[in-house]
Amino acid sequence: MNIQPNGAPLLTQDTLRPDCSNCFALCCTAFGFTRSADFAIDKPPATECPNLAYDFSCTIHSRLRARGFRGCTVFDCFGAGQSVSQILFGGISWREDPESQPAMFGAFRVVKQLHEMLWHLAEAHRRTYSPDTAADVQHLRVTLEEAAASGSQAVLELDVEALHHSTAQLLGAVSEEVRAGYFTDDGGPVTGLRPGADLAGAGLRGERLCGADLRNAVLIGADFRGTDLTAVDLLGADLRDARLDDADLAGALFLTQAQAASARGNGGTRLPSVLARPGHWTD
Numbered sequence: 001m002n003i004q005p006n007g008a009p010l011l012t013q014d015t016l017r018p019d020c021s022n023c024f025a026l027c028c029t030a031f032g033f034t035r036s037a038d039f040a041i042d043k044p045p046a047t048e049c050p051n052l053a054y055d056f057s058c059t060i061h062s063r064l065r066a067r068g069f070r071g072c073t074v075f076d077c078f079g080a081g082q083s084v085s086q087i088l089f090g091g092i093s094w095r096e097d098p099e100s101q102p103a104m105f106g107a108f109r110v111v112k113q114l115h116e117m118l119w120h121l122a123e124a125h126r127r128t129y130s131p132d133t134a135a136d137v138q139h140l141r142v143t144l145e146e147a148a149a150s151g152s153q154a155v156l157e158l159d160v161e162a163l164h165h166s167t168a169q170l171l172g173a174v175s176e177e178v179r180a181g182y183f184t185d186d187g188g189p190v191t192g193l194r195p196g197a198d199l200a201g202a203g204l205r206g207e208r209l210c211g212a213d214l215r216n217a218v219l220i221g222a223d224f225r226g227t228d229l230t231a232v233d234l235l236g237a238d239l240r241d242a243r244l245d246d247a248d249l250a251g252a253l254f255l256t257q258a259q260a261a262s263a264r265g266n267g268g269t270r271l272p273s274v275l276a277r278p279g280h281w282t283d
Contacts, residue, residue, distance in 0.1 A: 010122075010138075010141050010142070010145065011079075011115075011118055011122065011141075011145060012122050013119055013122045013123065013274045014274065015079065016078045016079045016115055016118060016119045016122070017078070017079055018076060018077050018078070018079060018081055018082070019079065019081070019082040020056075020057075020081065020082075022081075022082040022085060022086050023056070023077075023081030023082045023084075023085045024056055024081075024085045024093040024094055024095070024104070025048075025049075025052055025056040025057075025058075026077070026080075026081045026084060026085065026104070026105065026108040027072075027075055027077055027081060027108075028048065028049040028051075028052045028056075028058065028072075029046065029047065029048055029049070029052070029094070029105060030045065030046060030104075030105035030106075030108045030109060031045055031109075032044045032045035032046075032047070033071060036071075037070070038069075038070045038071030038074075039068065039069060039070075039071050039072075040067060040068030040069055045105075046101065046102070046105050051069070054095075056093070058072075065280060073261060073280070074258050074261040074262045075258060076256060076257045076258040076261075077108075077112050077115070078112065078115035078116050078118070078119050079115055080108060080111040080112040080114070080115045080148075081108065081112075083111055083115070083148065083149075084104060084107050084108045084111050084152075085104075087149060088104075088107055088111070088149075088151065088152045088155065089104055089107075089152065103152050103153070103156065104152070106156050107152045107155045107156060110155050110156065110158060110160060111148050111155060113160055113164070114144050114147060114148040114158075114160075114163070115148065116256075117144055117163065117164070117167040118141060118144050118145065118148075119256065120167070120171055120235065120254050121137050121140060121141050121144070121167060121170065121171070122141070123253075123254060124137050124170060124171055124174040125137045125138060125141065127174060127177075127178055127253070128173075128174045128177055128178075129177050129178075130173075130177060133170070133173055133174060133177070136170055137170055137174070140166055140167065140170060143163075144163065144167075147163070171235060171254065172215075174253075175213065175215070175233045175235070175253055175254070178231050178253060179211040179212075179213065179231050179233065179253075180211075181211070181231075182210050182211025182231055193209065193212040193213070193214060193217075194213060194214075194217075195213050195214070195215040195216055195217065195233075196215070196216045196217060196218075197214065197217045197218070198217075198218045199214075199217055199218060199219050199222050200218050200219070200220040200221055200222065201220070201221045201222060201223075202219070202222045202223065203222075203223045204222055204223055204224055204227060205223045205224065205225045205226060205227060205243075206226060206227060207227060208228075209224075209227055209228065209229055209232055210228055210229070210230045210231055210232065211230075211231045211232065212232045212233070213232075213233045214232055214233060214234055214237050215233045215234070215235045215236055215237065215254075216235070216236040216237060217237045217238070218237075218238050219237050219238055219239050219242050220238055220239075220240045220241055220242065221240070221241045221242060221243070222239075222242045222243070223242075223243045224242060224243060224244050224247045225243050225244070225245045225246060225247060226245070226246045226247060227247045227248070228247075228248045229247060229248060229249045229251075229252045230248060230250070230251035230252065231251055231252070231253060232249075232252050232253065233253040233254060234249075234252050234253060234254055234255050234259065235253065235254035237259065238262075239259045239260075239262050239263040240262045240263070241262070241263065241264055242262075242263040242264065243263075243264050244260075244263050244264060244265040244266075244269045245264070245265060245266045245268065245269060246266065246268035246269060247265070247269055247270070248270045249269065249270060249271055249272065250270040250271060250272055250273075251272075252272065255271075255272060255275065256275075257275050257276065260275050260277075260278055261278045261280075263278075264281065264282075265277070265278070265281040265282075266281055266282050267281070267282075269281065
């Protein structure tokens with residue numbers, strides 16, 4: 001069952017979503033960004049974005065892309081913002097307690113990573129065929145949830161690298177399970193499809209890709225129009241401006257809302273049920 005030892009339900013992908021109304025605009029303050037195609041200005045870390053209102057809302061929220069802040073529209077904290085704001089810091093903002101800023105911003109950076117791991121582990125638990133792997137995934141989910149709620153100081157002292165390693169091993173095992181059923185009779189996917197591959201601008205329209213491992217691949221501007229991406233491992237893949245018109249990603253592995261939002265799709269693009277169709281996609 002998807003419960004913790006204390007009887008509380010484990011976080012699911014449906015609960016690992018941002019709730020900006022209960023966050024102290026941590027994504028607009030903790031992280032910095034550099035002027036680029038994604039951001040119109042430079043902003044150092046741990047400083048307020050000039051577009052931030054006093055009530056922690058964004059003054060140009062409805063015009064972010066038009067104003068050159070595309071990067072803001074694809075960011076996803078996986079619910080870390082409200083968790084840090086309301087649970088770790090008891091609903092007291094960094095404006096009310098300026099001395100809390102370093103700890104709050106630091107905790108947000110860590111909890112965002114923990115929640116992203118939890119997002120992927122929730123999918124892994126749902127998709128694994130192995131009872132032993134499912135038990136390992138369940139145990140790690142409990143560990144990460146307890147760590148994320150352990151208090152601001154404890155969060156800052158976590159060995160996040162070790163937790164990333166454990167998560168990566170389990171996600172890799174589940175990926176292999178799911179992808180193993182493809183290309184067993186008539187060969188593998190297109191040559192060059194491998195973890196970390198640089199496929200920026202690649203023309204992959206109509207290729208047989210089901211079951212390919214594209215973990216951490218560079219897929220910027222790649223053409224996947226009309227392509228079936230079932231069981232393709234997209235963990236950490238860079239999908240910025242990838243063309244997904246009429247592509248089928250409903251069964252893709254480890255796809256996030258941020259990845260979908262960074263790509264280009266249309267009304268015919270199929271996404272996993274836990275993801276929303278980005279508002280900027282065309283019809």
